[in-house]
Amino acid sequence: MDLFSQTSSQLSNLLHQDGEVNYYGAIMSVTKATDYLAILLNEIAWQNDRAVIYGKESNYGKEIITKRKIAWYGEQAFNYRYSNITKTALPWTNTLLTLKALVEQETGATFNACLLNLYHNGNEGMAWHSDDETALKKRAAIASLSLGAERKFAFKHKQSQVTQSLYLQHGSLLIMKGNTQTHWLHRLPPTKTIHTPRVNLTFRTMV
Secondary structure (H helix, E strand, O other): OEOOOOOOOOOOOOOOOOOEEEEEEEOOOHHHHHHHHHHHHHHOOOEEEEEEEEOOOOOOEEEEEEEEEEEEEEOOOOEEEEOOEEEEOEEOOHHHHHHHHHHHHHHOOOOOEEEEEEEOOOOOOEEEEOOOOOOEOOOOOEEEEEEEOOEEEEEEEOOOOOEEEEEEOOOEEEEEEOOHHHHEEEEEOOOOOOOOOEEEEEEEOEO
16 A cells, blocks of 8 residues: 655654654755765766575575676775675765755754665666665664656555555655564565656664
């Protein structure tokens, strides 16, 4: 079910139980968001994401390379392992530091790393998952800044299987905190109607 307005800026909890998600709506002008999108598309060290999938009958993994591209930045060379691949953080760029400061000002939280995703069009998405890797500070806020194409973002409760969704507009901010990663999955479903890119910055706290 689609419970949230595309332009909602209310900071009430968007989850009905077992977690806390707040949607701020757009936190910058369309012009500013478009400028940042162009800068990030050109200056970020984008790489195709990789994952190693293990079958039930084999100890040998199969490497999958996605069309979606990613980049991992932080205040030090943090190692971040997910999908059986370890990534080492690159040093902050000035643009990322500016955006981090903006997000921290809006949320009151602090962050020391950022995982960026580049979706070239609606054919590229993200499957159901939780950001619950052990390298992440438990229950810490994860702030998601969206630039580019407006895309649907969905949540699914791990026990009840209840789903909820909203649309993340250009220049908007969403924050997940508390027990959200423990009890909820989230995803970016693919769509055939989007033909322009989206960059998503997820600011995180590494331990």
